[in-house]
Amino acid sequence: MTQTSVSATYMRGGTSKGVFFCATDLPADKRARDALLLRVIGSPDPYGRHTDGMGGATSSTSKVVIVSRSLREDCDVDFLFGAVAIEEALIDWSGNCGNLTSAVGPFAIAQGWVAPTEGTTVVRMWQQNVQKRILAHVPTRSGIVVEEGNFREDGVPFTSSEIVLEFLDPADTGKSGLLPTGNPSDTLDIPEHGPVRVTLMNAGNPTIFIRADALKLSGRELPDGINRDARVLGRIEMIRAHAAVAMGLAKSTDDASRNRPATPKLAFVAPPSAYRTSAGAEVTKDSIDILARIVSMGKLHHAFTGTGSIALAVAAAIPGTVVSEVARTLPGVPTRIGHASGVLTVGALVDLGPKGWRVEKAVMSRSARRLMQGQVFVPSA
Numbered sequence: 001m002t003q004t005s006v007s008a009t010y011m012r013g014g015t016s017k018g019v020f021f022c023a024t025d026l027p028a029d030k031r032a033r034d035a036l037l038l039r040v041i042g043s044p045d046p047y048g049r050h051t052d053g054m055g056g057a058t059s060s061t062s063k064v065v066i067v068s069r070s071l072r073e074d075c076d077v078d079f080l081f082g083a084v085a086i087e088e089a090l091i092d093w094s095g096n097c098g099n100l101t102s103a104v105g106p107f108a109i110a111q112g113w114v115a116p117t118e119g120t121t122v123v124r125m126w127q128q129n130v131q132k133r134i135l136a137h138v139p140t141r142s143g144i145v146v147e148e149g150n151f152r153e154d155g156v157p158f159t160s161s162e163i164v165l166e167f168l169d170p171a172d173t174g175k176s177g178l179l180p181t182g183n184p185s186d187t188l189d190i191p192e193h194g195p196v197r198v199t200l201m202n203a204g205n206p207t208i209f210i211r212a213d214a215l216k217l218s219g220r221e222l223p224d225g226i227n228r229d230a231r232v233l234g235r236i237e238m239i240r241a242h243a244a245v246a247m248g249l250a251k252s253t254d255d256a257s258r259n260r261p262a263t264p265k266l267a268f269v270a271p272p273s274a275y276r277t278s279a280g281a282e283v284t285k286d287s288i289d290i291l292a293r294i295v296s297m298g299k300l301h302h303a304f305t306g307t308g309s310i311a312l313a314v315a316a317a318i319p320g321t322v323v324s325e326v327a328r329t330l331p332g333v334p335t336r337i338g339h340a341s342g343v344l345t346v347g348a349l350v351d352l353g354p355k356g357w358r359v360e361k362a363v364m365s366r367s368a369r370r371l372m373q374g375q376v377f378v379p380s381a
Helices: 030-041 098-110 223-227 230-246 253-259 306-316 322-326
Strands: 003-013 016-022 063-069 077-084 119-127 132-141 163-168 186-190 194-203 205-211 265-270 290-296 335-339 342-353 356-366 368-379
Touching (some): 003 030, 016 030, 016 098, 030 063, 030 368, 063 098, 098 132, 098 356, 098 368, 186 230, 194 230, 194 306, 205 230, 205 306, 205 322, 223 230, 230 253, 290 306, 306 322, 306 342
Parallel strands (some): 016 063, 077 119, 205 265
Antiparallel strands (some): 003 016, 003 368, 132 163, 186 194, 265 290, 335 342
Protein backbone atom coordinates (compact mmCIF):
# COMPACT_ATOMS: atom_id res chain seq x y z
CA MET A 1 0.00 0.00 0.00
CA THR A 2 1.36 3.41 -1.00
CA GLN A 3 0.62 6.63 0.84
CA THR A 4 0.04 10.22 -0.22
CA SER A 5 1.32 13.10 1.89
CA VAL A 6 -0.44 16.45 2.34
CA SER A 7 0.89 19.53 4.10
CA ALA A 8 -1.11 20.17 7.27
CA THR A 9 -1.02 21.94 10.62
CA TYR A 10 -2.57 20.50 13.75
CA MET A 11 -3.92 23.32 15.91
CA ARG A 12 -5.81 23.95 19.09
CA GLY A 13 -8.28 26.78 18.97
CA GLY A 14 -10.23 27.54 22.14
CA THR A 15 -11.47 24.23 23.55
CA SER A 16 -11.27 22.48 20.16
CA LYS A 17 -8.57 20.87 18.01
CA GLY A 18 -8.49 20.43 14.26
CA VAL A 19 -6.34 19.78 11.21
CA PHE A 20 -5.72 22.92 9.11
CA PHE A 21 -5.00 22.88 5.38
CA CYS A 22 -4.20 25.38 2.66
CA ALA A 23 -6.95 25.11 0.05
CA THR A 24 -4.39 24.84 -2.75
CA ASP A 25 -2.97 21.64 -1.20
CA LEU A 26 -6.30 19.79 -1.46
CA PRO A 27 -8.14 18.30 -4.46
CA ALA A 28 -10.35 20.79 -6.31
CA ASP A 29 -13.10 18.18 -6.66
CA LYS A 30 -15.22 18.33 -3.49
CA ARG A 31 -15.95 14.62 -3.35
CA ALA A 32 -12.26 13.76 -3.67
CA ARG A 33 -11.40 16.45 -1.10
CA ASP A 34 -13.91 15.13 1.43
CA ALA A 35 -12.76 11.55 0.94
CA LEU A 36 -9.17 12.62 1.66
CA LEU A 37 -10.18 14.64 4.73
CA LEU A 38 -12.23 11.77 6.14
CA ARG A 39 -9.22 9.48 5.82
CA VAL A 40 -6.97 12.07 7.48
CA ILE A 41 -9.28 12.22 10.50
CA GLY A 42 -9.85 8.46 10.54
CA SER A 43 -13.57 8.35 9.75
CA PRO A 44 -15.70 6.37 9.55
CA ASP A 45 -14.58 4.42 12.61
CA PRO A 46 -17.15 1.88 13.91
CA TYR A 47 -15.08 1.59 17.08
CA GLY A 48 -15.49 5.33 17.75
CA ARG A 49 -11.79 5.89 18.51
CA HIS A 50 -10.18 7.40 15.37
CA THR A 51 -7.32 4.97 15.94
CA ASP A 52 -6.13 5.22 12.32
CA GLY A 53 -6.32 8.98 11.91
CA MET A 54 -5.70 12.42 13.36
CA GLY A 55 -9.16 12.85 14.86
CA GLY A 56 -9.79 12.82 18.60
CA ALA A 57 -13.10 10.94 18.39
CA THR A 58 -15.11 13.75 20.00
CA SER A 59 -17.13 16.59 18.52
CA SER A 60 -14.44 19.01 19.79
CA THR A 61 -11.49 17.22 18.22
CA SER A 62 -12.82 15.75 14.96
CA LYS A 63 -12.60 18.86 12.82
CA VAL A 64 -10.96 20.24 9.69
CA VAL A 65 -10.36 23.80 8.50
CA ILE A 66 -9.47 24.87 4.96
CA VAL A 67 -7.87 28.31 4.61
CA SER A 68 -6.97 30.40 1.55
CA ARG A 69 -6.00 33.93 0.62
CA SER A 70 -9.12 36.02 0.17
CA LEU A 71 -10.13 37.67 -3.07
CA ARG A 72 -12.36 40.06 -1.12
CA GLU A 73 -11.05 43.59 -0.60
CA ASP A 74 -12.32 43.66 2.99
CA CYS A 75 -10.73 40.36 4.06
CA ASP A 76 -7.28 38.81 4.22
CA VAL A 77 -8.25 35.13 4.29
CA ASP A 78 -11.24 32.88 3.67
CA PHE A 79 -11.84 29.76 5.71
CA LEU A 80 -14.18 26.80 5.55
CA PHE A 81 -14.92 24.63 8.57
CA GLY A 82 -15.93 20.96 8.55
CA ALA A 83 -17.33 18.94 11.46
CA VAL A 84 -16.32 15.33 10.83
CA ALA A 85 -18.65 12.57 11.93
CA ILE A 86 -16.92 9.81 13.86
CA GLU A 87 -18.73 6.61 12.90
CA GLU A 88 -20.07 7.76 9.52
CA ALA A 89 -18.42 8.92 6.28
CA LEU A 90 -19.80 12.44 6.61
CA ILE A 91 -18.39 15.96 6.92
CA ASP A 92 -20.97 18.56 7.90
CA TRP A 93 -20.11 21.91 6.27
CA SER A 94 -23.29 23.67 7.43
CA GLY A 95 -21.84 25.87 10.18
CA ASN A 96 -18.80 27.49 11.73
CA CYS A 97 -16.67 26.58 14.76
CA GLY A 98 -16.20 29.59 17.02
CA ASN A 99 -13.35 27.94 18.90
CA LEU A 100 -11.25 27.04 15.86
CA THR A 101 -11.93 30.50 14.44
CA SER A 102 -9.35 31.70 16.96
CA ALA A 103 -6.67 29.60 15.25
CA VAL A 104 -7.30 30.90 11.72
CA GLY A 105 -5.54 34.22 12.32
CA PRO A 106 -2.35 32.66 13.72
CA PHE A 107 -2.38 30.12 10.86
CA ALA A 108 -2.66 32.88 8.25
CA ILE A 109 0.19 34.86 9.83
CA ALA A 110 2.41 31.75 9.98
CA GLN A 111 1.69 31.12 6.29
CA GLY A 112 2.94 34.60 5.46
CA TRP A 113 -0.43 35.74 4.15
CA VAL A 114 -0.82 38.55 6.70
CA ALA A 115 2.11 40.79 7.64
CA PRO A 116 2.46 40.93 11.45
CA THR A 117 2.59 44.25 13.26
CA GLU A 118 4.25 44.81 16.62
CA GLY A 119 1.85 44.22 19.50
CA THR A 120 -1.38 43.11 17.82
CA THR A 121 -2.13 42.04 14.27
CA VAL A 122 -5.71 42.26 13.03
CA VAL A 123 -6.59 39.43 10.64
CA ARG A 124 -9.72 40.05 8.59
CA MET A 125 -11.45 36.75 7.91
CA TRP A 126 -14.32 35.66 5.67
CA GLN A 127 -16.19 32.69 7.13
CA GLN A 128 -17.39 30.76 4.09
CA ASN A 129 -19.84 28.45 5.86
CA VAL A 130 -22.01 31.27 7.22
CA GLN A 131 -20.86 34.07 4.86
CA LYS A 132 -19.79 36.46 7.61
CA ARG A 133 -16.79 38.67 8.43
CA ILE A 134 -14.76 38.11 11.58
CA LEU A 135 -11.86 40.13 12.95
CA ALA A 136 -9.15 38.34 14.95
CA HIS A 137 -6.86 40.46 17.14
CA VAL A 138 -3.75 38.26 17.36
CA PRO A 139 -0.82 39.06 19.70
CA THR A 140 2.39 39.32 17.67
CA ARG A 141 5.95 40.25 18.52
CA SER A 142 9.16 40.38 16.47
CA GLY A 143 7.33 39.13 13.38
CA ILE A 144 5.73 36.01 14.89
CA VAL A 145 2.57 35.05 16.74
CA VAL A 146 2.84 35.17 20.54
CA GLU A 147 1.44 31.91 21.84
CA GLU A 148 2.53 32.03 25.47
CA GLY A 149 0.70 34.23 27.99
CA ASN A 150 -1.38 34.39 31.14
CA PHE A 151 -4.83 34.14 29.56
CA ARG A 152 -6.73 31.28 31.18
CA GLU A 153 -9.60 29.63 29.33
CA ASP A 154 -11.85 27.22 31.21
CA GLY A 155 -11.71 23.88 29.44
CA VAL A 156 -8.03 24.36 28.44
CA PRO A 157 -5.47 23.08 30.98
CA PHE A 158 -2.65 25.55 30.20
CA THR A 159 -2.51 29.33 29.85
CA SER A 160 -1.80 31.06 26.55
CA SER A 161 -2.06 34.48 24.93
CA GLU A 162 -5.46 36.10 24.47
CA ILE A 163 -6.98 36.40 21.01
CA VAL A 164 -9.99 38.72 20.81
CA LEU A 165 -12.56 37.77 18.18
CA GLU A 166 -15.14 40.17 16.76
CA PHE A 167 -17.97 38.42 14.91
CA LEU A 168 -19.44 41.18 12.73
CA ASP A 169 -23.18 41.12 12.04
CA PRO A 170 -23.31 37.46 13.17
CA ALA A 171 -27.08 37.05 12.77
CA ASP A 172 -28.57 35.47 9.67
CA THR A 173 -29.53 38.33 7.35
CA GLY A 174 -31.04 36.08 4.68
CA LYS A 175 -34.50 34.63 4.31
CA SER A 176 -34.51 32.93 7.72
CA GLY A 177 -33.37 35.94 9.72
CA LEU A 178 -32.27 36.09 13.35
CA LEU A 179 -35.53 34.52 14.54
CA PRO A 180 -36.47 32.12 11.71
CA THR A 181 -40.10 31.77 12.85
CA GLY A 182 -40.37 35.47 13.70
CA ASN A 183 -41.04 34.60 17.34
CA PRO A 184 -38.82 34.82 20.43
CA SER A 185 -40.18 31.42 21.44
CA ASP A 186 -42.22 28.64 19.85
CA THR A 187 -43.91 25.47 21.02
CA LEU A 188 -43.06 22.35 19.03
CA ASP A 189 -45.14 19.19 19.20
CA ILE A 190 -42.65 16.33 19.55
CA PRO A 191 -44.05 12.84 18.91
CA GLU A 192 -44.05 10.66 22.04
CA HIS A 193 -42.91 13.65 24.11
CA GLY A 194 -45.62 16.27 23.65
CA PRO A 195 -45.29 20.05 23.43
CA VAL A 196 -41.85 21.59 24.04
CA ARG A 197 -41.20 25.33 24.24
CA VAL A 198 -38.01 26.47 22.50
CA THR A 199 -36.23 29.53 21.14
CA LEU A 200 -34.92 29.14 17.60
CA MET A 201 -31.98 31.43 16.87
CA ASN A 202 -29.76 32.15 13.85
CA ALA A 203 -26.69 33.89 15.28
CA GLY A 204 -23.16 32.52 15.12
CA ASN A 205 -24.65 29.19 14.15
CA PRO A 206 -28.28 28.05 14.11
CA THR A 207 -29.04 27.17 17.74
CA ILE A 208 -32.01 25.84 19.68
CA PHE A 209 -32.57 26.79 23.32
CA ILE A 210 -34.74 24.92 25.77
CA ARG A 211 -35.14 25.18 29.52
CA ALA A 212 -33.31 22.44 31.40
CA ASP A 213 -36.37 21.66 33.51
CA ALA A 214 -38.33 20.91 30.31
CA LEU A 215 -35.90 18.01 29.86
CA LYS A 216 -36.16 17.14 33.58
CA LEU A 217 -32.57 18.32 33.99
CA SER A 218 -30.99 20.92 36.29
CA GLY A 219 -28.46 22.59 33.98
CA ARG A 220 -25.63 21.48 36.29
CA GLU A 221 -25.09 18.20 34.46
CA LEU A 222 -21.63 17.08 33.31
CA PRO A 223 -20.77 15.26 30.06
CA ASP A 224 -20.05 11.85 31.59
CA GLY A 225 -23.52 11.60 33.09
CA ILE A 226 -25.49 12.84 30.08
CA ASN A 227 -23.46 10.96 27.49
CA ARG A 228 -24.21 7.64 29.19
CA ASP A 229 -27.94 8.31 29.10
CA ALA A 230 -29.19 7.17 25.70
CA ARG A 231 -32.78 8.09 26.62
CA VAL A 232 -31.96 11.75 27.28
CA LEU A 233 -29.71 12.03 24.22
CA GLY A 234 -32.41 10.42 22.09
CA ARG A 235 -35.00 12.92 23.24
CA ILE A 236 -32.63 15.83 22.66
CA GLU A 237 -31.91 14.64 19.12
CA MET A 238 -35.62 14.27 18.40
CA ILE A 239 -36.24 17.86 19.54
CA ARG A 240 -33.20 19.07 17.59
CA ALA A 241 -34.37 17.36 14.40
CA HIS A 242 -37.91 18.77 14.65
CA ALA A 243 -36.52 22.23 15.35
CA ALA A 244 -34.24 21.97 12.30
CA VAL A 245 -37.32 21.41 10.15
CA ALA A 246 -39.14 24.33 11.83
CA MET A 247 -36.12 26.55 11.08
CA GLY A 248 -36.18 25.55 7.42
CA LEU A 249 -32.77 23.86 7.68
CA ALA A 250 -33.87 20.30 6.87
CA LYS A 251 -36.60 18.72 4.75
CA SER A 252 -37.44 16.15 7.41
CA THR A 253 -36.34 14.99 10.83
CA ASP A 254 -34.53 12.07 9.19
CA ASP A 255 -32.72 14.50 6.89
CA ALA A 256 -31.66 16.59 9.91
CA SER A 257 -30.31 13.61 11.86
CA ARG A 258 -28.65 11.94 8.90
CA ASN A 259 -27.19 14.82 6.90
CA ARG A 260 -26.97 17.77 9.28
CA PRO A 261 -25.65 16.53 12.65
CA ALA A 262 -23.53 19.62 13.38
CA THR A 263 -26.20 22.32 13.12
CA PRO A 264 -28.47 23.43 14.55
CA LYS A 265 -27.03 22.75 17.98
CA LEU A 266 -29.26 22.43 21.03
CA ALA A 267 -28.52 24.06 24.39
CA PHE A 268 -30.44 23.75 27.62
CA VAL A 269 -30.39 26.58 30.13
CA ALA A 270 -31.28 27.29 33.74
CA PRO A 271 -31.02 30.19 36.23
CA PRO A 272 -27.62 30.80 37.87
CA SER A 273 -26.72 28.20 40.49
CA ALA A 274 -23.53 26.97 42.15
CA TYR A 275 -22.01 23.77 40.74
CA ARG A 276 -18.80 21.82 40.37
CA THR A 277 -17.05 21.59 36.99
CA SER A 278 -15.69 18.48 35.29
CA ALA A 279 -12.29 19.37 36.75
CA GLY A 280 -13.72 19.60 40.27
CA ALA A 281 -13.58 23.41 40.52
CA GLU A 282 -16.37 25.23 42.33
CA VAL A 283 -18.37 27.82 40.38
CA THR A 284 -20.39 30.17 42.54
CA LYS A 285 -23.87 31.42 41.76
CA ASP A 286 -22.71 35.04 41.77
CA SER A 287 -19.92 34.42 39.22
CA ILE A 288 -22.30 33.50 36.38
CA ASP A 289 -25.41 34.93 34.72
CA ILE A 290 -26.83 31.67 33.40
CA LEU A 291 -26.29 27.91 33.54
CA ALA A 292 -25.97 26.36 30.10
CA ARG A 293 -25.00 23.09 28.49
CA ILE A 294 -24.81 22.43 24.75
CA VAL A 295 -25.06 19.24 22.73
CA SER A 296 -22.71 18.90 19.77
CA MET A 297 -22.74 16.04 17.26
CA GLY A 298 -24.96 13.96 19.55
CA LYS A 299 -22.90 14.39 22.73
CA LEU A 300 -22.85 16.91 25.54
CA HIS A 301 -19.97 19.33 24.87
CA HIS A 302 -17.17 19.30 27.45
CA ALA A 303 -17.30 23.12 27.62
CA PHE A 304 -19.46 25.36 25.39
CA THR A 305 -19.21 26.04 21.68
CA GLY A 306 -18.04 29.51 20.64
CA THR A 307 -20.83 30.03 18.13
CA GLY A 308 -23.38 28.69 20.61
CA SER A 309 -22.21 31.27 23.13
CA ILE A 310 -22.83 34.02 20.55
CA ALA A 311 -26.39 32.80 20.04
CA LEU A 312 -26.90 32.59 23.80
CA ALA A 313 -25.64 36.13 24.42
CA VAL A 314 -27.94 37.43 21.68
CA ALA A 315 -30.93 35.48 23.00
CA ALA A 316 -30.26 36.79 26.51
CA ALA A 317 -30.74 40.34 25.20
CA ILE A 318 -34.11 39.69 23.53
CA PRO A 319 -37.25 39.70 25.72
CA GLY A 320 -39.44 36.63 25.52
CA THR A 321 -36.75 34.09 24.67
CA VAL A 322 -36.20 30.98 26.74
CA VAL A 323 -32.75 32.36 27.56
CA SER A 324 -33.77 35.85 28.70
CA GLU A 325 -36.30 34.31 31.09
CA VAL A 326 -33.61 32.61 33.14
CA ALA A 327 -30.52 34.77 32.51
CA ARG A 328 -29.39 37.47 34.88
CA THR A 329 -28.07 40.06 32.45
CA LEU A 330 -27.96 43.83 31.99
CA PRO A 331 -28.07 45.73 28.67
CA GLY A 332 -24.57 46.21 27.26
CA VAL A 333 -22.96 43.93 29.84
CA PRO A 334 -21.30 40.69 28.62
CA THR A 335 -23.03 37.45 29.57
CA ARG A 336 -21.16 35.04 31.86
CA ILE A 337 -22.08 31.49 30.85
CA GLY A 338 -21.59 28.73 33.41
CA HIS A 339 -20.71 25.60 31.42
CA ALA A 340 -19.38 22.13 32.23
CA SER A 341 -15.74 23.28 32.34
CA GLY A 342 -16.18 26.70 33.94
CA VAL A 343 -17.18 30.17 32.79
CA LEU A 344 -17.23 31.77 29.33
CA THR A 345 -17.94 35.49 28.89
CA VAL A 346 -19.43 36.77 25.64
CA GLY A 347 -20.64 40.24 24.71
CA ALA A 348 -23.26 40.99 22.07
CA LEU A 349 -24.44 44.39 20.81
CA VAL A 350 -28.14 43.93 20.10
CA ASP A 351 -30.76 46.56 19.29
CA LEU A 352 -34.34 46.70 18.06
CA GLY A 353 -34.81 48.68 14.85
CA PRO A 354 -37.61 49.27 12.34
CA LYS A 355 -36.87 45.92 10.69
CA GLY A 356 -36.62 43.96 13.92
CA TRP A 357 -33.74 42.83 16.08
CA ARG A 358 -30.23 43.49 14.81
CA VAL A 359 -26.90 42.21 16.09
CA GLU A 360 -24.03 44.58 15.37
CA LYS A 361 -21.35 42.24 16.64
CA ALA A 362 -20.42 39.67 19.24
CA VAL A 363 -17.07 39.63 21.03
CA MET A 364 -15.26 36.86 22.86
CA SER A 365 -11.72 35.99 23.90
CA ARG A 366 -10.12 32.65 23.05
CA SER A 367 -6.59 31.32 22.63
CA ALA A 368 -4.85 29.16 20.06
CA ARG A 369 -1.63 27.24 19.57
CA ARG A 370 0.13 25.26 16.84
CA LEU A 371 0.55 21.69 18.02
CA MET A 372 2.27 20.17 15.01
CA GLN A 373 3.15 21.12 11.45
CA GLY A 374 4.33 18.97 8.57
CA GLN A 375 2.92 16.21 6.39
CA VAL A 376 -0.09 14.04 7.11
CA PHE A 377 -0.20 10.67 5.34
CA VAL A 378 -3.19 8.89 3.84
CA PRO A 379 -3.35 5.60 1.93
CA SER A 380 -3.46 6.15 -1.81
CA ALA A 381 -5.75 3.21 -2.40
